[in-house]
Amino acid sequence: MTQILQPTGDRVTREDCVAADAANPLAGFRDRFRLPESVIYLDGNSLGALPVGSAERAAEVVEKEWGTGLIRSWNTAGWFDLPRTLGDKVARLIGGNEGECVVTDTTTLNLFKALASAVRIQQAEHPAKRVILTERDNFPTDVYIAEGLADFLNSAIERVSAETGTAYEVRLIDEDLPLEAALDDDVAVVALSHVNYRTGAMWDMAAVTAAAHDAGALAIWDLAHSAGAVEVDLNDADADYAVGCTYKYLNGGPGSPAFVWVNERHQARFWQPLSGWWSHASPFAMADSYTPADDIRRFMCGTQPVTSLAMVENGLDIALAADMTTVRAVSLELTDLFIRLVRERCGEHPLTLVTPEEHARRGSHASFLHPEGYAVMAALIERGVIGDYREPHVLRFGVTPLYVGFADVYDAVEALRDILDTRAWDAAEFKVRNAVT
Amino acid sequence: MTQILQPTGDRVTREDCVAADAANPLAGFRDRFRLPESVIYLDGNSLGALPVGSAERAAEVVEKEWGTGLIRSWNTAGWFDLPRTLGDKVARLIGGNEGECVVTDTTTLNLFKALASAVRIQQAEHPAKRVILTERDNFPTDVYIAEGLADFLNSAIERVSAETGTAYEVRLIDEDLPLEAALDDDVAVVALSHVNYRTGAMWDMAAVTAAAHDAGALAIWDLAHSAGAVEVDLNDADADYAVGCTYKYLNGGPGSPAFVWVNERHQARFWQPLSGWWSHASPFAMADSYTPADDIRRFMCGTQPVTSLAMVENGLDIALAADMTTVRAVSLELTDLFIRLVRERCGEHPLTLVTPEEHARRGSHASFLHPEGYAVMAALIERGVIGDYREPHVLRFGVTPLYVGFADVYDAVEALRDILDTRAWDAAEFKVRNAVT
Numbered sequence: 001m002t003q004i005l006q007p008t009g010d011r012v013t014r015e016d017c018v019a020a021d022a023a024n025p026l027a028g029f030r031d032r033f034r035l036p037e038s039v040i041y042l043d044g045n046s047l048g049a050l051p052v053g054s055a056e057r058a059a060e061v062v063e064k065e066w067g068t069g070l071i072r073s074w075n076t077a078g079w080f081d082l083p084r085t086l087g088d089k090v091a092r093l094i095g096g097n098e099g100e101c102v103v104t105d106t107t108t109l110n111l112f113k114a115l116a117s118a119v120r121i122q123q124a125e126h127p128a129k130r131v132i133l134t135e136r137d138n139f140p141t142d143v144y145i146a147e148g149l150a151d152f153l154n155s156a157i158e159r160v161s162a163e164t165g166t167a168y169e170v171r172l173i174d175e176d177l178p179l180e181a182a183l184d185d186d187v188a189v190v191a192l193s194h195v196n197y198r199t200g201a202m203w204d205m206a207a208v209t210a211a212a213h214d215a216g217a218l219a220i221w222d223l224a225h226s227a228g229a230v231e232v233d234l235n236d237a238d239a240d241y242a243v244g245c246t247y248k249y250l251n252g253g254p255g256s257p258a259f260v261w262v263n264e265r266h267q268a269r270f271w272q273p274l275s276g277w278w279s280h281a282s283p284f285a286m287a288d289s290y291t292p293a294d295d296i297r298r299f300m301c302g303t304q305p306v307t308s309l310a311m312v313e314n315g316l317d318i319a320l321a322a323d324m325t326t327v328r329a330v331s332l333e334l335t336d337l338f339i340r341l342v343r344e345r346c347g348e349h350p351l352t353l354v355t356p357e358e359h360a361r362r363g364s365h366a367s368f369l370h371p372e373g374y375a376v377m378a379a380l381i382e383r384g385v386i387g388d389y390r391e392p393h394v395l396r397f398g399v400t401p402l403y404v405g406f407a408d409v410y411d412a413v414e415a416l417r418d419i420l421d422t423r424a425w426d427a428a429e430f431k432v433r434n435a436v437t
Numbered sequence: 438m439t440q441i442l443q444p445t446g447d448r449v450t451r452e453d454c455v456a457a458d459a460a461n462p463l464a465g466f467r468d469r470f471r472l473p474e475s476v477i478y479l480d481g482n483s484l485g486a487l488p489v490g491s492a493e494r495a496a497e498v499v500e501k502e503w504g505t506g507l508i509r510s511w512n513t514a515g516w517f518d519l520p521r522t523l524g525d526k527v528a529r530l531i532g533g534n535e536g537e538c539v540v541t542d543t544t545t546l547n548l549f550k551a552l553a554s555a556v557r558i559q560q561a562e563h564p565a566k567r568v569i570l571t572e573r574d575n576f577p578t579d580v581y582i583a584e585g586l587a588d589f590l591n592s593a594i595e596r597v598s599a600e601t602g603t604a605y606e607v608r609l610i611d612e613d614l615p616l617e618a619a620l621d622d623d624v625a626v627v628a629l630s631h632v633n634y635r636t637g638a639m640w641d642m643a644a645v646t647a648a649a650h651d652a653g654a655l656a657i658w659d660l661a662h663s664a665g666a667v668e669v670d671l672n673d674a675d676a677d678y679a680v681g682c683t684y685k686y687l688n689g690g691p692g693s694p695a696f697v698w699v700n701e702r703h704q705a706r707f708w709q710p711l712s713g714w715w716s717h718a719s720p721f722a723m724a725d726s727y728t729p730a731d732d733i734r735r736f737m738c739g740t741q742p743v744t745s746l747a748m749v750e751n752g753l754d755i756a757l758a759a760d761m762t763t764v765r766a767v768s769l770e771l772t773d774l775f776i777r778l779v780r781e782r783c784g785e786h787p788l789t790l791v792t793p794e795e796h797a798r799r800g801s802h803a804s805f806l807h808p809e810g811y812a813v814m815a816a817l818i819e820r821g822v823i824g825d826y827r828e829p830h831v832l833r834f835g836v837t838p839l840y841v842g843f844a845d846v847y848d849a850v851e852a853l854r855d856i857l858d859t860r861a862w863d864a865a866e867f868k869v870r871n872a873v874t
Contacts, residue, residue: 034504043508050504058499058744059492066691067471067487070823071480079691106739108713109546120592127596136725141714141739144727148712153593155557156605159564160598168593172725198723247740254503254516254743275585276545277578286635286828288573288609290581302543302578303684306691307495308742386507391723 001025001329005337005406011344012337014414017406026330029402032318033251040408040415042387045197045225045365045398048251053314058253061310079306083257083278086309087296089316090250090259093324094223094242095233101261103312104278104300107224107245108141110260113272113299114241115149115191117262118218119168120270122188126216129188130167133217136174139197142222146170146191179208187217194232195225195363198390200335200355202230202363206237213238218266224248227259228319229364229400231328234261241266249364249400251315256308260299268294276301322402330401331364334409338366338397341413349420354394365398375425376416385415438766442774442843448781449774451851454843463767466839469755470688477845477852479824482634482662482802482835485688490751495690498747516743520694520715523746524733526753527687527696530761531660531679532670538698540749541715541737544661544682545578547697550709550736551678552586552628554699555655556605557707559625563653566625567604570654573611576634579659583607583628616645624654631669632662632800635827637772637792639667639800643674650675655703661685664696665756666801666837668765671698678703686801686837688752693745697736705731713738759839767838768801771846775803775834778850786857791831802835812862813853822852 005020007013021027033049035041041049065073074080087101094101104110115132122129132146150168157166173182183190190212195202209219218240226232228249234242242261246252271292277283278300281291292298335355342351352369356362370376370393377389387397397412419425442457444450458464470486472478478486502510511517524538531538541547552569559566569583587605594603610619620627627649632639646656655677663669665686671679679698683689708729714720715737718728729735772792779788789806793799807813807830814826824834834849856862 034500036505036507039507041507047503047508047511049507050499055496055499055504058495062487062492062495062690062748063471066484067492068473070473070476070478070486071484071825072818072823073691074484105542105546106713106741108739109542109711112711116589120589123592123596139714140717140720140723140725143725144712144714144717145738147727148708148710151708151712152553152557152710153590155560156590156593157597159560160594160600160603163597166597253499254510255740255746256742256744258739271585271588273585273589274546274549275581275588276543277576277581280577280581283577284828286577288577288580290584301582302545302695303692304543305693305742305745307693307748308745309692311499311744381509386509388508391721 001326003333004330005333012341014407014410017410020406024330024405025326026322026401027405029318029322030405033403035403038384040385040412042385042397042399042404042412044400044404045229045248046388047254048248048315048400049403051251051314051318054253054311057311057314058307061307082306082309083300083304084296086312086316087259089313089320090227091261093319094227094261095235096261097235097264099296100264101259102296102300103246103257103259103309104304105257107222107243107258108145109274110243110258110299111142111191111220111222112145112149113260113274114220114243114262115146115189117266117270117272118189118220118241119149121218121266124270126188129186129216131169131171131186131188133171133173133182133187133190135192136172137196137198138193139222139224142191142193143170143172179211183211183215183217185215187215189218189220191220191222193222193224195230197225198394198396199367200363200365202361204360205232205239209237209239225363229331231324239263246312246315250312250319252312253308256312257304262296262299267296267298272299274301278302318402327401331399332359332362334399334401334404334406335362335364335366337406337409338399338413341410342368345413345417346420364400365396367394367396369393370395372425376419379419379425380415383415385412438763440770441767442770449778451844451847454847457843461767461842462763463759463838464842466755466759467842470840472840475821477822477849479822479834479836479841479849481837481841482666482685483825484691485685485752485837486840488688488751488755491690491748494748494751495744498744519743519746520737520741521733523749523753524696526750526757527664528698530756531664531698532672533698534672534701536733537701538696539733539737540683540694540696540746541741542694544659544680544695545582546711547680547695547736548579548628548657548659549582549586550697550711551657551680551699552583552626554703554707554709555626555657555678558655558703561707563625566623566653568606568608568623568625570608570610570619570624570627572629573609574633574635575630576659576661579628579630580607580609616648620648620652620654622652624652626655626657628657628659630659630661632667634662635831635833636804637800637802639798641797642669642676646674646676662800666768668761676700683749683752687749687756689749690745693749694741699733699736704733704735709736711738715739755839764838768836769796769799771836771838771841771843772799772801772803774843774846775836775850778847779805782850782854783857801837802833804831804833806830807832809862813856816856816862817852820852822849
């Protein structure tokens with residue numbers, strides 16, 4: 001795609017940005033969202049914006065399907081099939097096939113299912129493999145759930161064996177232990193976030209998956225900051241499992257249920273232990289023992305929160321109406337622009353870019369360290385420029401090309417510049433420190 | 438409480454029922470629900486009715502809190518605290534204290550957490566205990582999740598030990614193996630549904646809990662068909678854990694998140710393995726290893742579906758406005774009436790009561806076997822009398838005294854009688870076989 005932004009001079013002007021917005025092939029999508037007038041929203045990678053149609057869908061579910069349809073709506077309104085119908089739509093955005101994905105539960109729980117399933121496969125094929133490899137800088141819940149799983153298995157092992165060297169272990173990649181060094185014969189599964197929640201750094205999914213497979217490990221990808229934001233092709237990368245979020249770039253609504261994708265070759269192998277009745281081969285037979293479904297239904301568990309779940313569809317339909325190659329190209333232009341404007345306009349301030357500049361290694365947000373990051377973000381939010389803050393010291397700006405444009409980025413950096421120039425952060429009261437990513 | 442229904446003759450008449458409705462102290466609650474005119478709803482034990490105010494609350498969450506508040510609403514709208522604020526309200530209905538309950542995830546997942554926590558405690562205190570005791574006739578997902586947990590732990594044990602007798606086992610109480618015989622020294626945890634989903638039979642919570650404790654086992658109660666329906670006092674019974682549902686008698690909405698209650702003495706002991714970031718002692722510190730919260734937060738996991746979750750509050754507030762002793766008394770009168778009318782008016786038809794007649798052993802529904810149960814229920818539903826069908830052959834009629842009255846029960850039994858007398862079920866097409874309980 002031709003570069004949309006064509007600066008007329010050495011430095012980018014607001015007029016250049018306005019011209020780029022006029023030329024932006026995604027500009028029409030802005031009208032499909034209901035954003036407050038006074039806000040520049042750069043936190044769609046934490047909670048996406050409200051799409052037109054979602055409030056109407058929620059009202060339909062509550063008033064008509066629940067209020068009038070009552071229990072009948074499980075069938076007549078398609079509630080029971082929602083995890084699969086929505087999963088098939090998610091799959092189209094991430095290089096999955098029909099029947100490989102369900103929308104259900106939370107990202108953390110789905111990661112537990114994927115980890116547990118992968119560990120079971122390795123127990124059968126390579127029982128000595130006992131390491132779950134992840135990243136110290138991963139979104140914390142991914143590390144915590146791996147620790148929980150290992151700890152739980154170890155509690156059973158300790159009951160019958162005092163031998164060392166048999167326990168499961170969570171190993172963390174970091175500066176001192178890069179992936180290549182960490183990926184040894186003990187590794188059962190590599191579980192990484194494709195795009196880092198803090199820095200926006202992106203792994204090469206195909207290369208890391210291949211390296212994992214070469215080492216006899218399985219690869220699980222957390223796509224929380226990828227799905228709907230960057231191009232993902234899970235089957236092309238030969239990934240084993242993926243999980244992710246529908247409330248960020250997919251605009252499903254606050255805390256909307258997550259997805260889990262499982263390569264078809266693993267779906268019918270072993271149980272995942274969250275074996276609720278929705279994962280049974282015949283859930284309505286009310287059988288008194290468990291027989292797992294032999295397909296993606298095995299990765300469901302219990303009854304889903306229908307109102308929150310049903311709204312996911314509208315967000316997905318909007319994402320599917322956009323061309324992901326275009327979304328990705330515009331996203332990179334917007335993060336490029338953010339980085340460039342910070343350099344051009346805030347150069348004298350102590351802002352340190354922590355997002356990779358190389359396109360192949362960058363997701364859809366730009367993050368900067370600032371010693372007073374917390375207060376600076378508070379001041380920005382008070383002016384209606386909503387990004388977010390992540391410990392330690394990180395100002396995070398997500399660009400969501402379906403509703404963020406070039407002039408938005410220009411105005412956001414101008415607000416940042418003014419706050420830094422005037423030290424306006426001193427007075428700011430920060431209200432979103434504990435916002436959920 | 439004085440008996441509300443005072444029949445004027447030997448057999449109950451519709452006029453008797455209308456008079457009872459006029460005298461019913463709960464009659465005013467009917468106006469707090471939006472029920473379709475043409476429906477008698479006897480399936481509130483599967484999916485409760487829509488309360489007045491819930492649609493408005495959903496609209497507020499979606500349009501105002503999400504659409505305008507965006508990410509800020511995690512704090513400004515109290516989203517992050519919802520599991521605990523709602524949990525404290527649930528606790529008041531089930532004999533729990535503040536800080537003992539959260540509303541989160543699904544009943545099945547919460548049962549997994551409770552089972553896992555109980556098993557960990559027993560590993561430390563009585564490592565030989567390796568049996569999870571439940572009931573063959575339990576709601577299937579309770580059995581399945583116990584099987585999943587045992588199977589997962591066993592997979593780890595098998596990796597390091599070929600010894601028999603060390604594996605975890607799910608043992609099922611049934612006609613051939615009653616509780617007293619099944620509850621031996623091997624039992625680590627007794628996990629039962631307080632009220633049976635199919636028959637409506639109710640366990641004596643205090644007696645069974647005491648028996649479990651006498652055997653050195655912990656007691657977990659599934660209150661799916663109890664909370665809001667019968668009087669429950671978890672602390673009085675000295676229960677260890679409880680889980681349950683907000684979308685049945687608590688009218689939270691389709692698939693609304695479930696609750697988990699943990700006796701304060703167990704909250705800070707060991708991990709439960711679904712250790713997502715919401716259960717961390719400092720979730721927003723983004724620490725790179727897991728430190729569990731030392732209170733009920735430990736039983737949370739990941740980000741919750743806010744729209745579905747927020748609607749729970751309205752249903753709870755209505756339940757809390759009613760006196761549970763009155764609700765229970767009216768409920769028993771209504772199931773008594775249902776059973777009596779079936780005897781008086783459908784005596785010649787092959788309907789077999791499977792619900793205990795003894796009040797202390799009955800929940801809030803009445804169930805009957807009929808050889809053509811599936812088709813009979815289809816015919817009832819076509820006439821607007823919505824009960825449900827459970828394999829095998831069970832017609833199930835839930836009474837929810839907040840919106841079901843005496844004349845409703847009369848009319849429902851009349852519809853049943855007419856269908857049986859005329860064999861009208863032959864033509865019925867059943868549309869809700871797969872409805873979610």
